[in-house]
Amino acid sequence: AQSVTQLGSHVSVSEGALVLLRCNYSSSVPPYLFWYVQYPNQGLQLLLKYTTGATLVKGINGFEAEFKKSETSFHLTKPSAHMSDAAEYFCAVSVKGRDDKIIFGKGTRLHILP
């Protein structure tokens, strides 16, 4: 069965600094990988996804993630943090043809320091 591990339940970065949120997955077959963002009192919104093809995926708000099969990782990065990036971020995995269910990590809350 597939699973997702997000390292660090809380991450703090200064405004303008690099954002790095870590995600490792477990899957016996090639996965689909996602990053979602959740703002307070809202549902989750898709930031970006990897299905096939180019392993570096660009998303909204300047975020990107790279699929590294050898490391079973899908870390989320942004070169320069903005105050509006403060939110909770979820990594997720699914496998086509294997129930199609989406499994989420426990989330990482990103704090932006002025």
Add this chain to the structure above:
Amino acid sequence: DAGVIQSPRHEVTEMGQEVTLRCKPISGHDYLFWYRQTMMRGLELLIYFNNNVPIDDSGMPEDRFSAKMPNASFSTLKIQPSEPRDSAVYFCASILGGGSTEAFFGQGTRLTVV
């Protein structure tokens, strides 16, 4: 489309009472997921449907929880009897076409059982 609509947004109930949460997915979407979010356990998949048929309910915590999808535009999650440990935010999400596509989330129902 107005997106995924959940009701109520907030529910406070007494222990032992029956609680029904409602979800209207995006029109045309063929998958519907119910998740529960808590600080301790993160975002847990409870059950999901494909074309109104329950596919995997292994995440439903106990027999007190039940979910139905009588038609393509409506689903319910019922807890009977409710307990304080059921307090959480419950999200509904819908997808078109399977696990590689974006999941659209409702704004959630915040359930408090006292």
